[in-house]
Amino acid sequence: MKAPLLLLALFVVPMSVTAQLDSLLSKLSFEADFRFRVEQDWDSRKSDGSFREDRTRLRYRVRAGVNYTGKWYKVGFRIRTGNPRKQQDPQLTLGDGVQEFGTLPIGFEKAYFQGSWETFSFWLGKNTFPYSKNNELFWSDNVYPEGVFLQKEFDINTSVIDYFSVKGGHYIIATTNQSFDEDSYFQGFQVSTTLLKGRLTLFPSLYLFKNIPNIPDGNDTFLLDYTIAHIGTKFKVVDKAPLYIELDYYENLQDYSSNDSIPKNRRGQKSGFVLGLKYGKLSKKGDWAYGATYANLQQYSIVDFLAQNDWARWDYSSAGSPDGRLTNYNGVELVAGHKIGEKITLKVKYYVVEQLIPLGIAKENGSRIRFDIDVKF
Numbered sequence: 001m002k003a004p005l006l007l008l009a010l011f012v013v014p015m016s017v018t019a020q021l022d023s024l025l026s027k028l029s030f031e032a033d034f035r036f037r038v039e040q041d042w043d044s045r046k047s048d049g050s051f052r053e054d055r056t057r058l059r060y061r062v063r064a065g066v067n068y069t070g071k072w073y074k075v076g077f078r079i080r081t082g083n084p085r086k087q088q089d090p091q092l093t094l095g096d097g098v099q100e101f102g103t104l105p106i107g108f109e110k111a112y113f114q115g116s117w118e119t120f121s122f123w124l125g126k127n128t129f130p131y132s133k134n135n136e137l138f139w140s141d142n143v144y145p146e147g148v149f150l151q152k153e154f155d156i157n158t159s160v161i162d163y164f165s166v167k168g169g170h171y172i173i174a175t176t177n178q179s180f181d182e183d184s185y186f187q188g189f190q191v192s193t194t195l196l197k198g199r200l201t202l203f204p205s206l207y208l209f210k211n212i213p214n215i216p217d218g219n220d221t222f223l224l225d226y227t228i229a230h231i232g233t234k235f236k237v238v239d240k241a242p243l244y245i246e247l248d249y250y251e252n253l254q255d256y257s258s259n260d261s262i263p264k265n266r267r268g269q270k271s272g273f274v275l276g277l278k279y280g281k282l283s284k285k286g287d288w289a290y291g292a293t294y295a296n297l298q299q300y301s302i303v304d305f306l307a308q309n310d311w312a313r314w315d316y317s318s319a320g321s322p323d324g325r326l327t328n329y330n331g332v333e334l335v336a337g338h339k340i341g342e343k344i345t346l347k348v349k350y351y352v353v354e355q356l357i358p359l360g361i362a363k364e365n366g367s368r369i370r371f372d373i374d375v376k377f
Contacts, residue, residue: 032064032377043367047360059091073115086322088309119153132203134246136308147171162194184211205230216305217321222261227253246276250301272301291335299328311351312366347372
């Protein structure tokens with residue numbers, strides 16, 4: 001009797017292990033993508049009136065992640081290339097900082113735990129910016145906040161209102177290892193709704209930034225608070241065509257009139273607006289998409305080193321930080337994209353910008369064009 005039982009055990013145990021492994025693999029999902037970029041900059045004037053040298057760069061980015069999905073929760077992480085001191089930019093320039101074919105800098109951009117029950121959801125850790133937005137002019141897609149996020153959804157589904165949600169969260173930018181109120185942090189609150197059978201989207205928001213350095217990466221000379229009210233909207237112009245108008249308005253409600261650390265001519269620079277026109281989509285092979293965006297963002301309408309750094313070469317390198325400083329400007333972005341394969345997309349982007357208030361004797365400006373090829377796996 002012992003021999004048959006042993007044979008049965010040797011047969012059943014591997015089947016059990018295989019079943020458990022299959023169950024685990026069915027809950028795992030993998031993601032990866034690759035980008036290659038050709039970029040040209042020209043006509044970039046500095047604040048002292050001189051011009052930066054025209055610049056051509058070849059750049060690339062690699063990202064890879066793993067997610068585990070349970071019944072009501074999800075755990076995941078993603079790594080990427082990029083300068084670890086430059087949260088806005090995961091791209092690496094060929095031959096820059098890794099000469100003689102050295103190894104690449106890689107770090108975690110996401111590490112999170114999230115859950116949901118019916119109409120309530122949350123996440124903890126480091127994750128994607130969770131609030132609705134039209135573009136990266138307030139918050140870069142490459143910046144992943146660390147903190148706690150909560151959301152409650154309401155399925156209204158009336159003749160006017162389709163969807164309604166309330167979002168909120170607390171995110172730590174830099175900890176002091178003391179009480180929370182001493183940290184550099186921001187809190188976000190947003191109401192998001194879609195109306196008219198999905199044609200109109202509204203997402204008014206309030207963002208509270210506390211103890212924010214005027215210069216990132218530890219070279220600050222003073223701290224600032226921001227109270228930014230944001231009105232965002234997106235409207236589908238034609239019901240059966242992918243043509244959209246996007247509008248964003250920002251107003252920093254803080255009073256800097258008595259702040260001696262800020263020059264007088266910039267203390268009232270707290271408003272911004274963005275107007276965009278988009279047509280098309282890039283969801284399947286053969287699709288085309290086009291866009292035009294105009295931005296006018298005053299100095300303190302947003303936090304510059306958390307927003308995009310795509311539109312110009314302006315940064316804090318003279319103050320010891322690689323981060324961008326894209327506020328206090330008006331400019332235009334023109335975009336065209338084509339889906340040449342199910343996993344491959346081509347895009348070209350053109351930018352021209354000019355400073356609103358000069359930091360020196362002349363207004364900074366700049367022109368840039370980019371060609372991107374993005375491949376998903």
